[in-house]
Amino acid sequence: MKRALITGITGQDGRYLAEFLSGQDYQVFGVVRGQNNPKAQMIQEENPALELVEGDLTDLSSLIAVIEQVQPDEVYNLGAISFVQLSFRQPELTADITGLGVLRMLEAVRIVGGSENNPMRFYQASSSEMFGKVRETPQNERTAFHPRSPYGVAKVFGHNVTVNYREAYGLHASSGILFNHESPRRGLEFVTRKITNSLARIKLGLQDSISLGNLESARDWGFAGDYVEAMWKMLQQDTPDDYVVATGETHTIRDFLDVAFRIAGYDDWEPFVSHDTRFERPTEVDLLMGDASKASKELGWTPKVGFEELVERMYEHDLAWERTKAGNSSA
Ligand code: NAP
């Protein structure tokens, strides 16, 4: 039985990846941080086979101890401060966790055993935010980076140091440059889930409107469940490499609102959406659209869930969830 270690196990991708790997007959270990982390119980109930270990991306000795204990065949580094807006307010913390955290993971793998004799495989969760003020469209593995947030800058560091450890120490270290991927498990702070959840509450009469920032930016949105398969496929290759993972389609926040409100049975979303400058960013990423032809050709990966189906899945989930919560509180 292969052993996989995942940081960021309590996040959206960690939960899908753990399920996927359990289904592939892996023994899966997830790194949980903090004292009595409230999400630990939830993910343990969701995936009883999952084994939780303690560690923090800001603490190298904890990461070495985890890797010594688990002796994984594959390490997936998904842990990060992943919310771009928070990275403007807490830039140093973001640099430490999202940037230096990658270096610490690579060091732990290198020190415990990631050499050619002990080929522990490593996946880094890189991001399309690295392209930032994009130099070309669509973006591919050779497109130059121009990050637009402390988060994007930290991801560029994490990406580059992963490439460096591959070249300097022969580590089997791959980097997935993933474009936005969403699901019913997406955090409520991200725009897609904020919209589907608020819309479900509007539909149920629990909320009047949604406050949003910039509606003009465009994102290449896919389904998280599809994207974790690409992570795994990268680590099954003989040679480590970098891959863009994306749908190749792009939609604005306005498009997302159009589709979500139509699915919920409204003709027009404008009466329900107000503008709030607090949700704008000092620098914005205007347009992301990925070219995943390398992943398609070399990994045999293509996305399965399309944009409208994704929006519908998220909305339907939130409607059922909010209805249950409302029922429970009135009971
Ligand atoms: P997420 O839901 O925000 O999850 C982030 C995870 O990181 C959580 O499990 C969190 O744990 C953990 N974490 C935060 N600080 C940590 C620390 N100091 N030590 C250990 N773990 C820590 O993010 P996601 O959407 O699943 O994304 C997974 C990864 O892919 C992230 O690195 C993200 O930047 C990257 N990425 C995401 C997307 C996307 O569209 N989703 C696209 C490209 C790249 P707690 O629960 O304890 O806070």
Ligand code: G4F
């Ligand atoms: O949903 P978002 O916060 O995601 P963003 O910034 O694109 O970052 C996500 O995708 C990256 C991959 O490209 C990941 F690396 C990163 O970890 C994260 O998962 O914002 C999307 C867009 C932005 O242009 C933002 O300005 O939506 C715009 N927006 C407008 N109003 C809003 C809001 N975003 C949020 N979160 N909340 C709003 O009210």
